[in-house]
């Protein structure tokens with residue numbers, strides 16, 4: 565997608581601090597961290613939001629959860645725990661319309677909504 569910030573990060577047109585990369589998935593530090601560790605995990609294929617997922621994307625999303633666990637292990641926060649958030653659409657507070665998974669870790673996180 566031409567004007568998608570995260571597609572530009574994937575192409576290297578916008579710099580980012582990469583945490584993980586393979587042929588289908590990229591993870592990088594959030595520019596505006598909400599916790600000591602705040603990583604975004606995204607599919608390289610442009611999917612606008614969770615609501616735009618197609619059945620053929622389900623395997624990739626499952627792989628993303630595996631990558632999240634791998635990052636947690638490698639970065640050493642798997643045992644202490646972490647939170648994964650996917651904001652979806654207007655009411656979900658999604659600002660960047662490229663499916664992304666927030667990983668928050670490194671402190672006792674604040675109030676749970678659910």
Ligand code: DGP
Nearest residue numbers: 569580593594595596651657658659660
């Ligand atoms: P959301 O509200 O769920 O759409 O979260 C979007 C996140 O993306 C937000 O936490 C800030 C982050 N973000 C926006 N632009 C950039 C950028 O150019 N670089 C990086 N690393 N993160 C960005």
